[in-house]
Amino acid sequence: MLSALANPHRLRILATLKAEGRSYVSQLARQVGISRPLLHLHLQKLEEAGLVTSQLELSPDGKALNFFAVADFAVHLTPDLLVQAAATLSAKTE
């Protein structure tokens, strides 16, 4: 999840998505100013991290649109939390 946030494009995607409320892939690519395949890759990582949610919908003219929106998350980033996160990686000091 932390590595999902460690990227300028992905922060910008989240910001744009937050401002727009929601948006679908092709439109979002135009708004953010990056290519669609690249955006697709970033959205994939953001979704895996649980930072965005996707919802497939049909537009009035029958086109399939995949809408994305930012998820509601709140993590209190402290040294202690990171110690817990580190413990997840592998058993070492146990």
Add this chain to the structure above:
Amino acid sequence: MLSALANPHRLRILATLKAEGRSYVSQLARQVGISRPLLHLHLQKLEEAGLVTSQLELSPDGKALNFFAVADFAVHLTPDLLVQAAATLSAKTE
């Protein structure tokens, strides 16, 4: 700062450092189980991000030891905060 946290080694360094209280470079390298130059690199990034602090000291027998300790930080990670962070990157939607 987020990219500083997006690395397993660095999380482990923070965890070890938090457990030990403080430690100097060579010792910490042995504790974490990575090479000293590599640890040095990671400590550099952690320090740049303000996540650890260093303090050069002299041991009883005259050796120079560079002690590191985790800094006290607390960031409330929310969508809104990330929007602010994204705004820092470059003026775009203004």
Add this chain to the structure above:
DNA sequence: GACACCTGTAAGAATTTACTGACACATGTC
């Protein structure tokens, strides 16, 4: 002086991540 410990840095290889361009497929309109 040779060896133990400590410190730092710098060059090159290896790995991971990011990115582009091309492809395949679907629906609706001219």
Add this chain to the structure above:
DNA sequence: GACATGTGTCAGTAAATTCTTACAGGTGTC
């Protein structure tokens, strides 16, 4: 059918990180 829109994926390349190896310096002890 040709063209517009939308969706996804995959192969190959470019770029950024990560890691190793080797170097250079310091102090103290045998």
